[in-house]
Amino acid sequence: xxxxxxxxxxxxxxxxxxxxxxxxxxxxxxxxxxxxxxxxxxxxxxxxxxxxxxxxxxxxxxxxxxxxxxxxxxxxxxxxxxxxxxxxxxxxxxxxxxxxxxxxxxxxxxxxxxxxxxxxxxxxxxxxxxxxxxxxxxxxxxxxxxxxxxxxxxxxxxxxxxxxxxxxxxxxxxxxxxxxxxxxxxxxxxxxxxxxxxxxxxxxxxxxxxxxxxxxxxxxxxxxxxxxxxxxxxxxxxxxxxxxxxxxxxxxxxxxxxxxxxxxxxxxxxxxxxxxxxxxxxxxxxxxxxxxxxxxxxxxxxxxxxxxxxxxxxxxxxxxxxxxxxxxxxxxxxxxxxxxxxxxxxxxxxxxxxxxxxxx
Amino acid sequence: xxxxxxxxxxxxxxxxxxxxxxxxxxxxxxxxxxxxxxxxxxxxxxxxxxxxxxxxxxxxxxxxxxxxxxxxxxxxxxxxxxxxxxxxxxxxxxxxxxxxxxxxxxxxxxxxxxxxxxxxxxxxxxxxxxxxxxxxxxxxxxxxxxxxxxxxxxxxxxxxxxxxxxxxxxxxxxxxxxxxxxxxxxxxxxxxxxxxxxxxxxxxxxxxxxxxxxxxxxxxxxxxxxxxxxxxxxxxxxxxxxxxxxxxxxxxxxxxxxxxxxxxxxxxxxxxxxxxxxxxxxxxxxxxxxxxxxxxxxxxxxxxxxxxxxxxxxxxxxxxxxxxxxxxxxxxxxxxxxxxxxxxxxxxxxxxxxxxxxxxxxxxxxxxxxxxxxxxxxxxxxxxxxxxxxxxxxxxxxxxxxxxxxxxxxxxxxxxxxxxxxxx
Amino acid sequence: xxxxxxxxxxxxxxxxxxxxxxxxxxxxxxxxxxxxxxxxxxxxxxxxxxxxxxxxxxxxxxxxxxxxxxxxxxxxxxxxxxxxxxxxxxxxxxxxxxxxxxxxxxxxxxxxxxxxxxxxxxxxxxxxxxxxxxxxxxxxxxxxxxxxxxxxxx
Numbered sequence: 001x002x003x004x005x006x007x008x009x010x011x012x013x014x015x016x017x018x019x020x021x022x023x024x025x026x027x028x029x030x031x032x033x034x035x036x037x038x039x040x041x042x043x044x045x046x047x048x049x050x051x052x053x054x055x056x057x058x059x060x061x062x063x064x065x066x067x068x069x070x071x072x073x074x075x076x077x078x079x080x081x082x083x084x085x086x087x088x089x090x091x092x093x094x095x096x097x098x099x100x101x102x103x104x105x106x107x108x109x110x111x112x113x114x115x116x117x118x119x120x121x122x123x124x125x126x127x128x129x130x131x132x133x134x135x136x137x138x139x140x141x142x143x144x145x146x147x148x149x150x151x152x153x154x155x156x157x158x159x160x161x162x163x164x165x166x167x168x169x170x171x172x173x174x175x176x177x178x179x180x181x182x183x184x185x186x187x188x189x190x191x192x193x194x195x196x197x198x199x200x201x202x203x204x205x206x207x208x209x210x211x212x213x214x215x216x217x218x219x220x221x222x223x224x225x226x227x228x229x230x231x232x233x234x235x236x237x238x239x240x241x242x243x244x245x246x247x248x249x250x251x252x253x254x255x256x257x258x259x260x261x262x263x264x265x266x267x268x269x270x271x272x273x274x275x276x277x278x279x280x281x282x283x284x285x286x287x288x289x290x291x292x293x294x295x296x297x298x299x300x301x302x303x304x305x306x307x308x309x310x311x312x313x314x315x316x317x318x319x320x321x322x323x324x325x326x327x328x329x330x331x332x333x334x335x336x337x338x339x340x341x342x343x344x345x346x347x348x349x350x351x352x353x354x355x356x357x358x359x360x
Numbered sequence: 361x362x363x364x365x366x367x368x369x370x371x372x373x374x375x376x377x378x379x380x381x382x383x384x385x386x387x388x389x390x391x392x393x394x395x396x397x398x399x400x401x402x403x404x405x406x407x408x409x410x411x412x413x414x415x416x417x418x419x420x421x422x423x424x425x426x427x428x429x430x431x432x433x434x435x436x437x438x439x440x441x442x443x444x445x446x447x448x449x450x451x452x453x454x455x456x457x458x459x460x461x462x463x464x465x466x467x468x469x470x471x472x473x474x475x476x477x478x479x480x481x482x483x484x485x486x487x488x489x490x491x492x493x494x495x496x497x498x499x500x501x502x503x504x505x506x507x508x509x510x511x512x513x514x515x516x517x518x519x520x521x522x523x524x525x526x527x528x529x530x531x532x533x534x535x536x537x538x539x540x541x542x543x544x545x546x547x548x549x550x551x552x553x554x555x556x557x558x559x560x561x562x563x564x565x566x567x568x569x570x571x572x573x574x575x576x577x578x579x580x581x582x583x584x585x586x587x588x589x590x591x592x593x594x595x596x597x598x599x600x601x602x603x604x605x606x607x608x609x610x611x612x613x614x615x616x617x618x619x620x621x622x623x624x625x626x627x628x629x630x631x632x633x634x635x636x637x638x639x640x641x642x643x644x645x646x647x648x649x650x651x652x653x654x655x656x657x658x659x660x661x662x663x664x665x666x667x668x669x670x671x672x673x674x675x676x677x678x679x680x681x682x683x684x685x686x687x688x689x690x691x692x693x694x695x696x697x698x699x700x701x702x703x704x705x706x707x708x709x710x711x712x713x714x715x716x717x718x719x720x721x722x723x724x725x726x727x728x729x730x731x732x733x734x735x736x737x738x739x740x741x742x743x744x745x746x747x748x749x750x751x752x753x754x755x756x757x758x759x760x761x762x763x764x765x766x767x768x769x770x771x772x773x774x775x776x777x778x779x780x781x782x783x784x
Numbered sequence: 785x786x787x788x789x790x791x792x793x794x795x796x797x798x799x800x801x802x803x804x805x806x807x808x809x810x811x812x813x814x815x816x817x818x819x820x821x822x823x824x825x826x827x828x829x830x831x832x833x834x835x836x837x838x839x840x841x842x843x844x845x846x847x848x849x850x851x852x853x854x855x856x857x858x859x860x861x862x863x864x865x866x867x868x869x870x871x872x873x874x875x876x877x878x879x880x881x882x883x884x885x886x887x888x889x890x891x892x893x894x895x896x897x898x899x900x901x902x903x904x905x906x907x908x909x910x911x912x913x914x915x916x917x918x919x920x921x922x923x924x925x926x927x928x929x930x931x932x933x934x935x936x937x938x
Binding site for chain 2: 076077078083084233234237238241242244245248249251252255256258259262264265
Binding site: 573605607695696706709713 | 804805809856857876883898911912
């Protein structure tokens with residue numbers, strides 16, 4: 001067939017044997033927890049959706065304070081299917097962060113970060129932070145009221161960092177206040193800086209997974225050591241088709257959300273308007289935001305907000321260093337206390353997020 | 361020798377004193393004494409005149425109005441009859457003192473060429489002037505409103521006759537029941553003292569003080585400045601019509617202009633002119649029309665018809681607005697429709713003006729144009745919502761296609777698993 | 785355990801399944817690609833008209849005439865004075881928001897609602913409006929013979 005002829009032509013010039021081996025030989029472990037394997041691929045797929053819709057939006061978006069809002073309005077009302085592209089981009093972003101968190105928690109609880117996959121974990125956590133940065137920077141781009149004030153509050157939190165706080169705020173805002181300068185800065189971040197960094201980190205993450213194969217739960221590994229072989233399924237086509245199924249389900253969810261809960265544009269940002277009541281960031285920052293709001297203004301003489309920010313930074317560092325802190329997993333042993341910490345952390349995260357919604 | 365030196369010293373001292381006295385400005389004589397007096401009644405004029413005063417700044421002195429000799433430092437000499445000293449002019453004399461200059465066109469031209477010189481003539485025609493001529497000294501004269509010493513230009517925001525301050529100045533007498541005791545209206549009722557309080561509730565006052573619109577009327581705009589008098593019932597329409605031209609024209613052509621005694625005032629009041637509302641028109645208990653018209657007369661029917669039309673227009677605009685908002689919220693481009701709704705609202709404003717013809721047909725003609733616009737807007741908004749519905753359907757179709765694929769994938773995967781022996 | 789499957793039935797089932805799968809994937813892809821294709825084709829109105837709008841061709845404006853047009857969400861009035869110059873203003877009367885129009889017999893801008901009159905610099909001549917009309921910039925651009933009149937806010 002024509003397909004085979006093309007493959008043969010390419011094989012002559014670019015040695016495709018590695019690719020052919022990959023397609024024919026790669027397998028994925030089969031066990032009770034294999035459903036979590038799909039989360040990573042789903043996150044990758046959603047990221048690709050973001051890149052595609054983001055590039056499409058780039059064709060019409062204008063990153064200046066006097067034109068940003070109008071250009072988004074133009075996209076959703078005048079450009080054919082612009083409303084669809086914008087809604088897919090906004091909803092897929094949220095879904096991406098959700099899946100990324102699920103992926104983080106599932107790899108945490110399954111100890112997938114244990115030796116030799118520490119680098120995979122580090123790059124993965126870095127990717128999560130990058131997705132959060134994408135979300136924060138992208139949120140401002142429509143330059144509407146909600147985004148403007150959310151950015152004002154969010155960048156203001158950085159001021160609580162001791163010593164470099166003021167510099168950080170100025171650096172993020174491109175000035176002392178949130179202005180058109182902030183918009184262009186966030187735009188540059190969102191479409192150039194973050195994608196470039198993400199490409200590198202993502203490539204590393206995927207390369208590591210390819211080289212090391214999929215991690216299996218500790219119990220399965222132990223049984224394998226005792227002689228029970230781990231069932232495998234061919235990557236291509238079995239796993240790929242299952243992956244595709246998840247991707248399609250995600251697409252259906254995004255499409256449904258785009259129709260039944262379209263993203264509003266709201267009012268154009270006005271620096272001199274009073275802050276609208278109930279201002280709050282997107283759900284993935286809500287728990288942090290709510291906690292900061294609840295902290296008293298001073299604890300033991302130190303600024304409450306500063307302690308909050310430092311606390312979150314410590315949690316972030318701890319999350320990064322989990323593979324090195326969990327010595328038991330490295331030895332292939334379960335670690336009950338860590339599991340409990342993880343569950344408590346997850347519950348608190350969910351609880352404060354819900355509280356953040358309810359309190360507004 | 362010593363006595364010569366002493367005489368020389370005395371002569372020099374006297375000369376120095378005389379020179380000093382001569383070198384000082386001519387007011388020093390009046391001000392020197394008056395400024396040092398304990399009683400405020402005598403000291404205040406000197407102090408006020410020494411501050412911001414339009415006359416002093418142009419070189420006028422106490423002597424120009426009061427007469428006397430400014431160079432004399434002795435009271436008797438300063439106020440000797442030969443100096444033409446006239447003291448504090450009586451109320452009747454004030455007008456003469458002021459108009460000596462202010463009614464002289466050639467003189468005023470040297471200082472303020474554009475200023476009018478007929479104030480005294482106007483004043484004579486005013487209620488104040490006429491009563492003053494009969495000997496009533498309680499009425500206002502030039503100094504009552506403009507002040508006597510420390511007079512500021514009318515354009516100075518601190519002048520008592522600056523537009524924002526006029527009502528307060530009039531109120532000094534007209535809102536004081538003790539002062540106004542004994543004065544009556546032409547019909548015999550006592551002259552009210554509520555005018556300024558009423559005025560402060562009005563839209564004119566709000567326009568002046570809150571919207572900073574200095575063209576908004578205050579007391580003198582309707583009553584006149586120097587020739588102040590109530591306009592008289594017959595001229596109300598003309599007075600209001602100097603600004604509210606369209607309403608006056610329409611009203612003058614209507615039936616009510618023959619019937620109303622006091623023109624605009626019958627419905628809108630004279631001092632407490634409030635924001636008009638649609639409740640004023642109609643046949644319900646709180647409408648103004650029902651005050652004269654009753655069920656069965658043609659006016660009643662007309663009032664009811666006009667109110668119904670206006671309410672219909674308002675409802676149509678509200679409904680259109682809601683529909684456009686729905687479509688806009690769904691993401692459809694609605695700015696053309698929003699602009700058209702503006703135009704529809706314009707027609708509502710025009711209709712409210714047209715009401716002053718008290719002719720339902722005329723009001724209807726204006727409103728039917730507005731209703732045509734809202735109908736068109738409704739059509740456009742409905743079309744936009746249909747387009748949205750079409751998108752919704754398209755999206756549901758693609759979701760179904762996706763779900764079919766998911767199901768097919770699911771079964772395909774199972775089949776493949778069976779092939780590979782992963783499943784029984 | 786199961787017997788060997790009969791050759792006929794499963795193959796047919798699988799072909800049907802494959803067909804459904806193929807159609808499903810194809811139609812899903814089509815439902816993505818079609819909107820993307822329509823999206824990248826520029827719409828009739830090429831860019832958002834927020835800061836400037838084309839009022840029309842130069843030839844359409846006679847001396848001593850005016851026209852009201854949409855500028856963003858509000859109306860604007862463009863006037864060609866008797867001596868050929870262009871002026872443009874926000875057509876919202878500063879009194880009670882009615883839309884003004886051009887009166888060619890007196891060469892003034894007039895508001896029909898309450899008889900407000902503005903001169904050709906936007907200043908109030910008579911009537912109730914408290915403030916002058918907001919002025920816009922007018923520029924003429926384009927090839928000779930096909931010039932366009934453009935109104936802009938700044």
